[in-house]
Amino acid sequence: MGGKPTGRFSDGKDPSDLIAEELGIKALVPAYFNPALQAQDLLTGVNFASGGAGYDPLTSDLADLYKLGARRIAVFGLPPLGCLPSQRTLKGGAERECVEMYNQVADLFNKKLQVELNSINSQFPDARLKYIDIFFPLISSTTHKNTVCFFLFI
Template identity: 30%
Template sequence: MTLHFIFLIFLFQSHRQILRAEAKVSAIIVFGDSSVDSGNNNYIPTILKSNFRPYGRDFDGGRATGRFSNGRVPPDLISEAFGLKRYIPAYLDPAYTIKDFATGVCFASAGTGYDNITSKVLNVVPLWKEVEFYKEYQSRLTNYLGNKKAKRIVREALYLISIGTNDFLENYYLLPHRSLEFSVEDYQKFLVGLAKNFIMSIYKLGARKISLTGLPPMGCLPLERTTNLAYGGSCIDKYNIVAVNFNQKLQDLINTMNKELPGLQLVNTNPYYLLYDIITNPQLFGFEQSAAACCGTGRFEMGYLCNEHNPFTCPDANKYVFWDSFHPTEKTNSIVANYAVRTSLSVFL
């Protein structure tokens, strides 16, 4: 057993006592897709929603908030670890005001990607529009707190970015346009260029403390394992190899941008190896099932196919790595968030 693996087991054993600190960041500001969306898709005309049971059944009050999980998602847990609020509100949720958003806000939209074409597949918020919402947020924050205080919050906030899986699984490998235009290697480079442009755009708007999350082991998601019968239920290696290669390209981008942009603290929060260890050794992390998900049959259900009328949803999500065919359970999110706080994000504590 490697030292790395022993460390992961330690993190699992301590995940319920997630590291907490006095806030040294002013707010948690979130961009990305369903891995971090806290409910923005509830307020746009898309079929990709999760604001109904059994989603959220283990969230505070058993509420289905639009998070694609049985409970909280990583930004919520990271926010709490940093001594801020227990969960990050969705920017489009009219129940919240700029007072709520001052210490944390989520602009993420489930189903989106770096590539604008990806967001069009399910009619969700493209990444450029998330930036426009952020600009609007800054204006509202200035009106609420005044220019000096608003600028301090923007400068000292921690920006969490989690995006990219949909570009491959819902776009490149599913639709013909990009796969005819690019080899997979060239598409990775294309996405990295878009990632650079995005980081530059929020840097110019004042962001300095930024976490860029890489891809998970895409080939081990239940949707891919159970619907690609040729692989016999095993992880799909070619998807995982793409994820590893793309994550390395993101690391190279991070190294370059940290050298080029004064004051930037850009870190790589790479979930790949931790999630792969959890999926391939679930019992060591306290799980019983990692190939299938909790909701429905666990094979392909996500969104409206995962609903309270489905008789197969498991009674205890803590036994499962995945909640639906694409998204982790709150327990898995807790382990991942704890790992991030203790490793890449520790520089901001």
């Protein structure tokens, strides 16, 4: 925002920003490791994503977050990793196709993540952990199996 680096994965708004903005919460969800982070930011959400804020194992334990008062937590699944431009270039052959094996691994991870989130939801009935699927909205099942549709947010 404003042409200034935010220390996050994207040089623009990411899905958590778009959701927070659409809900009228805030225009930008700050990175947890942002040195300018204010205590008030914690009340309306921060980005704990490894690409966005730097993975911190001390803050990744949901039980600890729950004890601190977190009740609504959104967890994004993995995108189709085999369709990332780097993987299509490195492993996609002359046609730069998606690497199906990497997509299968991301899909398996997402399925296991959903099971784990359901288990955690049952342990903390006052909390609402929501899985946000970004895998299947990005991958097209109606055309060639290696075709992917990426959304560009400007």
